[in-house]
Amino acid sequence: QKEVEQNSGPLSVPEGAIASLNCTYSDRVSQSFFWYRQYSGKSPELIMSIYSNGDKEDGRFTAQLNKASQYVSLLIRDSQPSDSATYLCAVNRMGGSEKLVFGKGMKLTVNP
Amino acid sequence: DARVTQTPRHKVTEMGQEVTMRCQPILGHNTVFWYRQTMMQGLELLAYFRNRAPLDDSGMPKDRFSAEMPDATLATLKIQPSEPRDSAVYFCASPRGGGYTFGSGTRLTVV
Numbered sequence: 671q672k673e674v675e676q677n678s679g680p681l682s683v684p685e686g687a688i689a690s691l692n693c694t695y696s697d698r699v700s701q702s703f704f705w706y707r708q709y710s711g712k713s714p715e716l717i718m719s720i721y722s723n724g725d726k727e728d729g730r731f732t733a734q735l736n737k738a739s740q741y742v743s744l745l746i747r748d749s750q751p752s753d754s755a756t757y758l759c760a761v762n763r764m765g766g767s768e769k770l771v772f773g774k775g776m777k778l779t780v781n782p
Numbered sequence: 783d784a785r786v787t788q789t790p791r792h793k794v795t796e797m798g799q800e801v802t803m804r805c806q807p808i809l810g811h812n813t814v815f816w817y818r819q820t821m822m823q824g825l826e827l828l829a830y831f832r833n834r835a836p837l838d839d840s841g842m843p844k845d846r847f848s849a850e851m852p853d854a855t856l857a858t859l860k861i862q863p864s865e866p867r868d869s870a871v872y873f874c875a876s877p878r879g880g881g882y883t884f885g886s887g888t889r890l891t892v893v
Contacts, residue, residue: 702880704880704881706881713884713885714873716879716881716883719880719881721880758825760881770827770881770882772824
């Protein structure tokens with residue numbers, strides 16, 4: 671089992687819809703969880719971080735964490751064509767400078 | 783400066799040649815990570831350094847890859863000899879805000 675798994679996708683949603691991206695992780699001692707967005711030909715950029723169970727909202731983005739189920743998700747409300755990108759889930763054991771393990775990513779396309 | 787700078791942006795080389803990639807981490811940050819990204823494998827950690835010392839290079843093929851951080855403003859990743867399977871995008875990153883800030887990457891093509 672890979673350390674961090676994401677649905678292979680791709681995911682296509684119409685403009686204005688909710689996009690739901692999911693991620694599971696295998697290491698129970700994981701403490702920090704991140705979502706990165708990567709546009710084609712660009713580097714990953716951090717869009718959300720979450721450290722405790724529950725929901726964390728930032729604008730149109732909501733990250734959800736369930737440590738008991740080892741599951742983290744990202745919801746994008748009112749999806750826009752500019753949200754079309756690959757979304758990467760990342761996990762690390764400890765905060766600070768420890769290494770991040772990334773999922774392979776899910777490509778999202780938002781159709782106008 | 784809160785940016786990570788990588789050079790070169792693109793590199794095309796022939797099999798067997800040496801390739802050197804450079805990274806300038808975020809000023810004042812003492813930890814640097816090297817990742818490789820391919821379609822098949824996604825983002826894989828090759829190595830990381832703290833205070834210029836290697837902490838983990840288990841993801842790096844030791845026979846041909848080497849990583850160093852000669853000073854706090856420069857990290858290098860070398861491949862010698864390069865092979866076509868090394869074709870990928872290589873990113874370095876500095877920790878920032880709990881996550882990482884990535885450089886723009888070096889797109890390496892080995893023919």
